[in-house]
Amino acid sequence: MKKNGKIEKVSEKTIGRLSLYRRAMDKLAKEGRDFAFSHEIAHMSGATPDQVRRDIMVLGYSGSPNRGYSVAELSKSIGEFLDDLDVQKVVLVGVGNLGRAILSYFTGKRPKLSIIACFDNDTEKTGRVINGCRCYPMSQLQDVINENSASIAIMAVPFSASQEVADRLTHSGIKGILNFTPVSIKVPHGIHVEDIDMTMALEKVAFYSRQKPQGQLLERRTNDKAGH
Amino acid sequence: MKKNGKIEKVSEKTIGRLSLYRRAMDKLAKEGRDFAFSHEIAHMSGATPDQVRRDIMVLGYSGSPNRGYSVAELSKSIGEFLDDLDVQKVVLVGVGNLGRAILSYFTGKRPKLSIIACFDNDTEKTGRVINGCRCYPMSQLQDVINENSASIAIMAVPFSASQEVADRLTHSGIKGILNFTPVSIKVPHGIHVEDIDMTMALEKVAFYSRQKPQGQLLERRTNDKAGH
DNA sequence: TCATATTCGTGACATCTTTCACATTGTGTA
DNA sequence: TACACAATGTGAAAGATGTCACGAATATGA
Known part of the structure; x- marks a missing residue:
């Protein structure tokens, strides 16, 4: 739902992933890293590089080509977006x-x-x-x-x-x-x-853990009107 | 991704909600109820009546108009779909x-x-x-x-x-x-x-709990190229 | 300095999920 | 038996989310 191209709603999924990206940044910061690529963040967060870049767009912050995102600045940008000023x-x-x-x-x-x-x-x-x-x-x-x-x-x-x-x-x-x-x-x-x-x-896990081997039971019969 | 109209993939969300519907059925059964309408199930599970009916379609089980779904049979159908034969x-x-x-x-x-x-x-x-x-x-x-x-x-x-x-x-x-x-x-x-x-x-809750009142901060500025 | 390799930003497209809306069909009643 | 009602079942539209693909930008090294 775009309004004249300047304002856009942020999806709920994006909010969740931004939280994960920040956690990834905190981890990288502890390891002394200064920059991170979208594919690294994606790997750490269980997302795709596309998603990461797309999500980061909402922050207004930009990474730099060939260097990636500044760990410190991305973390800060996410904080400004997600956190309240007060505790x-x-x-x-x-x-x-x-x-x-x-x-x-x-x-x-x-x-x-x-x-x-x-x-x-x-x-x-x-x-x-x-x-x-x-x-x-x-x-x-x-x-x-x-x-x-x-x-x-x-x-x-x-x-x-x-x-x-x-x-x-x-x-x-x-x-x-x-x-x-x-x-x-x-x-x-x-x-x-x-x-x-x-x-x-747990029930979801149970369902998928039992059906995955064949991969066929993930499909269903429709109330077959074609059948006779 | 339909294959000739007979087979259809079941979405992950649906799997999760079926688990909730079954829990609702168990609760109703304890209360001695025999039938339930889609809107009741929806209310108990945080879904919409449409979703409930749509989800139940994958089971092959049908409710009856004007009476709703049989509590016992719906629970059984969900069990047959979700559960393994063994523990x-x-x-x-x-x-x-x-x-x-x-x-x-x-x-x-x-x-x-x-x-x-x-x-x-x-x-x-x-x-x-x-x-x-x-x-x-x-x-x-x-x-x-x-x-x-x-x-x-x-x-x-x-x-x-x-x-x-x-x-x-x-x-x-x-x-x-x-x-x-x-x-x-x-x-x-x-x-x-x-x-x-x-x-x-928790961070998601924090985000939404702080922004809801005005409802405006859920939107974002795009990297305004129109600006100058 | 210029060519090269790499990564970001994003419009356009594809897929997944929900919602709408209405024909269909049991059910209870007169 | 026939009628009216209330819910179901489900195509189709709408909406949300994810993916693709390519131009733009930048570091690197000859």
Whole structure:
């Protein structure tokens, strides 16, 4: 959907890949590399060189022919595009096995995204600091979110609590949710939800891992009207 | 790519959604429902009624107008399409925080997918049973996979070990990998890899949660050649 | 300095996925 | 039995995403 050739929408896939490219840049920077070619970035990110160049177009930043992209500048450009000026505050709801794993996974991963609190109903957990993150009772959800202007939530609660928690989060002013729950949550328009559905992912793998050898079962019969 | 109108490829997205539809059917069955309409399934799965009907076409199963789809039969049809006849055996590599969370998450979720072993280097863990799953040292990876004919692996190892583990898995005959590692692993043709990249997902949420209010920053300037 | 090899930027094209829209067909009712 | 209704099944259009291919730009070395 182009508007007079000056403005163009950025696809969701592109947003995701830019995040991967930045990670690749960070890795290269640590190795002391100054420049990288589109095909190297592609290889590191599971994309194609075409995709990489196409995606980078949205940044307004240009590489140089025969030298590639400046690692430092590309990383910076992606940061300017993806990141907010301020740190965005994140809360985690649900401190079970998965919640704790998420906490330790994200700790220090991205400087512009900070998990500032976590919530649970279990009084064994509330009041304590878990994996470096203070745990509050669910009753304080709204207050803590408001006091800290948190805008993002990660949901790792039992599926039965899913929708209720989502409602409370959106009422508290949360603008985006990363949902680990195997439930499709309903949110008001304008709130972004990203689902991570591990069961679905595993079932996809199972499907393809069993059918690949022959390659023929990936096709299907249509409701054959030609058949007789 | 249609071949004479009888055979058609099934899209990857469709595979994923079928898994969600089945989960919806299981839920409805528990509630005692016998029939469901496409719009109900859609609502439960975060899809549209059109998508649901389109996806179900690949099964060869038909609903009935005015009554919708039989919960039991749709679930069965999806099972026949997605599942292998036998149970598919799964191994988990990497029993850190995330690995343990994955173990407890999947336990008993899908009868046709069974996690039969997990692997780690830590001698504190090896030899023990963790979350109901026996933990072996990495050195036994190949042997255990072969002896049990496991075809699927879940990787939750540190990123630095990623590619090496992937290589060993594919050499051991693994046909599909669910990769929680933030690294794009390279595998031989015919091996299916599904990536779950939590950092990327969170960054996507962060991006959209910050830009949605105005809705304008989702657009981009092109490298204006008109400008001067 | 100039030719060469290499890579970027991007219009055009191809493919994949979703949505539209409507004919079709069971179902319940009078 | 015949009618009206409500959902399904599905070609076809629209939209999103990925790929191709080639001109432009730049480093390298004779």
